[in-house]
Amino acid sequence: MYQWLLVAALAAVSVFASIYSYIVSRRLRILEKYVAELEKTLTRISRWNKLVARAAFAALQSLEAEEFLRKLRAKRRRRYIAFYVAYEGSEPPSPQDVEKAILRAVERLGGQIAVALGGVQLVYYDPEKAAGIVRCTHDTKYVVLAAMGLVRRIGQQKAIIIPVRTTGTIKRAKKAIQEAT
Structure with missing residues (x-):
């Protein structure tokens, strides 16, 4: 009698085990479907993240470009x-040669952007005194001063440029030239 009970218990356990394995396998299939859907969603999100990152990068670049253009x-x-x-020799350098020498020096030191932003221009030059005035912006003042110190030739003759004073008006710059002579 105990044998039949043992067989019945084993049969019940195997039935429950098969039902349990069926339920577990079905739940695993459902979980696999959820995982597959989640993977699809995550890939879509990662694509969107990449697009958002590209858009943000482009926006930052355009903001930097706008800031540069505003400046x-x-x-x-x-x-x-x-x-x-x-200068060396009897003839003073011409105004065109002086301006070319200064512009070349600024371009060598700060690049073409420094020349463009700086608006470097020879506004006054007196060949008799070999004195002049260069206009630039306040942003590039130090670049222009340093570049003027780099000039060693003007035209075909050896020459150096000695900055005397930096001012905010042409009138004061002319006054500084007169005081220095």
């Missing part, structure tokens, strides 16, 4: 640098 458009404060030219 270009903004009215810049002008500075005038009074200087003397010490």
